[in-house]
Amino acid sequence: MLRTLRKLSALLAIVFMTLFSSVSVAQEARASGEVRRVDPGAGKITLKHGEIDVLRLPAMTLVYRIDPTLLADLKPGDKVRFVAIRENDEYVVISIQK
Template identity: 55%
Template sequence: MKRIFTLLLAAAAGLVFTAGAVLAQTLNAEGEVRRVDAANGKITLKHGPIANLKLPAMTLVFRVSDPAMLSRVKPGDTVRFAAEQVDNQYTITAIEPK
């Protein structure tokens, strides 16, 4: 029984570490929140280069994949985020205050 508990604990620790590593990899851009438009599911970010989208530093309006993400940020916040092109629109798929 003690061995099973130890194995389960080790597996859970591995999952937490893996989830953290995946999140750190996906948050590959940084910026400053300029505007939050929760009603339309959009956010305006002044950001640095976004390599996977081949975007230089600029200010851009993004859609968000989950409007609930917008409740975690406000204008003036520095954030780390992940963006992808979804249906030909730049979309934030993850965001967290820095």
């Protein structure tokens, strides 16, 4: 009986580790859209884009965090392709190009 409980405990530990470790992995999504607003001082960009399945986002206009150095040549109205992730309940653009 004790041996069975130990095996069950070990199995449950493996299941929980698998569940929680997969949740913490950032999913990366490629998308295209249009720049609506650029705020280098705040490190933010507002993008209008279609549905992004990987991040479970419907078509929308959304404010993303972004490294201000990536904003150098961008202005409202630019058509862009970008890569975004969800990090700590925020969406972050990690690369972007016209």
